[in-house]
Amino acid sequence: MSDVIDRPILAEQVAAQSRLRIIDCDVHPSIHAHSDIEQFMPKRWQQHLRTYGSHLRTPYIGTTPYPRSSPLIARRDAWPPTGGPPGSDLDFMRKQHLDPLDIEFGILQVLDLFIFSQQNLEFGAAIQRAINDWQLAFWSDRDPRLKASILAGQDDTEFAIAEIERCAKIGRYVQINVCPRANEPLGRRRYWPIYARAQELGLPLGIHVGGYGGHAPTGGGWPSYYVEEHQSNAHTMAAQLTSLVLEGVLERFPNLKIVFIEGGFGWIPSATWRMDRHFEAFRSEVPHLKRRPSEYVKEHFWFTTQPIDEPDEAKHLRSLIEWVGADRLLFSSDYPHWDFDDPRYAFKTPLTETERRKIFNSNARALYKL
Numbered sequence: 001m002s003d004v005i006d007r008p009i010l011a012e013q014v015a016a017q018s019r020l021r022i023i024d025c026d027v028h029p030s031i032h033a034h035s036d037i038e039q040f041m042p043k044r045w046q047q048h049l050r051t052y053g054s055h056l057r058t059p060y061i062g063t064t065p066y067p068r069s070s071p072l073i074a075r076r077d078a079w080p081p082t083g084g085p086p087g088s089d090l091d092f093m094r095k096q097h098l099d100p101l102d103i104e105f106g107i108l109q110v111l112d113l114f115i116f117s118q119q120n121l122e123f124g125a126a127i128q129r130a131i132n133d134w135q136l137a138f139w140s141d142r143d144p145r146l147k148a149s150i151l152a153g154q155d156d157t158e159f160a161i162a163e164i165e166r167c168a169k170i171g172r173y174v175q176i177n178v179c180p181r182a183n184e185p186l187g188r189r190r191y192w193p194i195y196a197r198a199q200e201l202g203l204p205l206g207i208h209v210g211g212y213g214g215h216a217p218t219g220g221g222w223p224s225y226y227v228e229e230h231q232s233n234a235h236t237m238a239a240q241l242t243s244l245v246l247e248g249v250l251e252r253f254p255n256l257k258i259v260f261i262e263g264g265f266g267w268i269p270s271a272t273w274r275m276d277r278h279f280e281a282f283r284s285e286v287p288h289l290k291r292r293p294s295e296y297v298k299e300h301f302w303f304t305t306q307p308i309d310e311p312d313e314a315k316h317l318r319s320l321i322e323w324v325g326a327d328r329l330l331f332s333s334d335y336p337h338w339d340f341d342d343p344r345y346a347f348k349t350p351l352t353e354t355e356r357r358k359i360f361n362s363n364a365r366a367l368y369k370l
Contacts, residue, residue, distance in 0.1 A: 020357060021104035022343050023364035025304045026208070026261055026332030027097070027146070029139050030072075030087035031112050031131075036138065040130035048123055055119045057214035067226045070338040078336030086336040090142055097335045098145060101343055104361070105370050106146050106335075107174060108135055109208050109261060116153050116179030117212040125159040128152065132167055140172060147368065149177045149206055154191045164197050174368040175206040175259065181213035186240045187247025199253045204302070204367055207240065208261040209233040237263030238271045241297065245275060248288040250296040257367065259302045262334060266309025269323050272297050298325065302367060304332035305359065306341040314349035326355040330364045 031037055038046045066073040072085050078096065080089035087093065098106065110131050118124030128151040135148035150167040152160035160178075167173050176198050184190065186207070198205045210233070216222045217232040219239075237260050250256060275293035283289070289296075303324065311317055321329065333341050343360065351359070364370065 020360055021102050022331060022360050023105045023107075023368075023370065024101075024103050024333045024335070024343075025107045025259070025330040025364055026109050026306060026334050027093075027103075027106035028087045028111060028335065028337065029090075029093075029108050029135070029146070030085045030110075031134065032084040032088040037127070037130040037134045040133040040137075041126055045123060045126035045130075049127075054114055054117075055123075056114050056117045056212055057119055058117070058212040066338075073337045075336050075338055075340055090139065093335075094143065097333070098143070101333075103145060105364070105368075107206075107364070107368065108139060108146055108148050109177070109206070110135065110149075110151060111208075111210060114211065115151055116155075116182070118153075121153065121156040121159070124153050125156055125163070128159075129163055129166075132163065132173075136170070136172060147172075147174045147370070149173060149175045150203070151177050152194060154178045154186075154194055155183050157190060157193055160194050161197055164194070164201070168201050168203070173203070174370070175204045176201075177206040177208060179211040179213075180207050180209060180236050180240050180263075181211040181215075181217070183213060185243035185247070187243035187245070187249050189247075192249070192252065195249055195253050195256055199256045202255075202369075204257040204259050206259045206261055207237075207263075209237060209263050233262070234264050234267050238267050241268075241271060241301070242275060245293045245296050246286055246289070248286070250300045251288055251290060256300060257302070258300055259304065259330065259367070261304045261332065262306060263303070264307050264309050265303040265305070265324050265329065266320060268297070268303065269320065298328070302328050302330055302363065304330045305346065306332045306334045307339055308341065308346060310348060317347075317349040321349070321351075321355070326351075326358045327363060329359045330367070331360045 034049060074086035078086035080092040082089050082092065097103065112131065113127050115124065115127055115131060118127065131151055139146045140148050150164055150173045152163050154160055164176055178194065180186065195205065217229060218235055223229050223232060244250065244258065272294045279289065279293050331343060333343060
């Protein structure tokens with residue numbers, strides 16, 4: 001009997017007792033209204049939020065990195081009947097996503113208020129702390145399937161460390177999230193204290209696409225179109241992978257685990273091949289690296305699956321999965337966003353039962369100690 005599944009698994013075709021439950025590593029909850037998080041903020045910052053709102057590291061006021069045809073980057077059917085933005089109604093999330101798709105655990109990724117992109121770092125820190133408390137009170141406490149992440153803006157390293165330690169004492173967060181678009185590349189030493197704390201605590205470092213670093217999102221400048229902006233997410237993640245490896249972060253922190261979220265994984269082989277080639281030519285410039293870049297990548301990084309870069313021929317995707325490694329992929333749906341991946345149809349290339357079990361469940365279970 002072949003162990004290859006050559007078509008999507010439909011829920012009604014699988015017996016409940018043998019059904020593979022899913023760990024979704026990219027679920028976006030949203031605040032229903034600012035009043036939801038105000039209770040977790042000092043009055044000084046509540047007033048600041050009401051009076052001034054966000055002051056972001058982007059040159060254009062009122063611009064948003066998503067098309068008007070998909071407000072809040074959301075699926076049209078994800079707007080809750082009770083009002084509020086997509087992802088803001090737990091009961092509706094249960095009904096539309098968690099229950100029908102048999103999500104065993106969902107890892108929360110909060111994007112509200114452009115948390116990491118605030119010019120006022122003290123205000124940004126107040127928002128991050130409020131959001132961290134809100135994740136537990138509004139989501140994890142009400143549904144144990146939903147696991148929170150510690151949001152820690154790396155450009156205020158002192159606050160980030162304090163917030164990580166505060167949340168770690170609570171003991172209910174499964175990863176530390178930083179932003180891929182910070183003031184400087186993520187490999188810079190100014191951010192190393194965060195990586196040191198993540199390693200000490202044994203928490204993965206999650207890096208979800210998005211945010212504003214105050215710089216153009218592409219190496220060629222500011223894009224004209226949403227499609228260019230969306231494409232640039234992969235460029236950003238490739239740049240940060242390069243920075244983290246070549247600056248020596250993984251050599252300094254040999255037990256650090258890093259999860260790239262919503263950046264895709266089609267670009268990883270070529271980025272790694274290029275680094276290896278250049279490392280051979282310029283290794284005297286980076287004597288702090290003891291091994292080829294690809295070895296660090298294969299040992300320290302995990303990648304969520306959405307958006308899957310799908311070539312016309314399924315065999316090419318299979319080759320890609322084999323190169324990156326089924327051990328390094330974590331299923332993610334990106335619910336409730338417009339480019340959501342339904343786990344029943346996410347892979348159009350055959351997966352073995354072992355690969356499917358790893359990607360949809362056991363890799364995340366081990367990484368996040370669920």
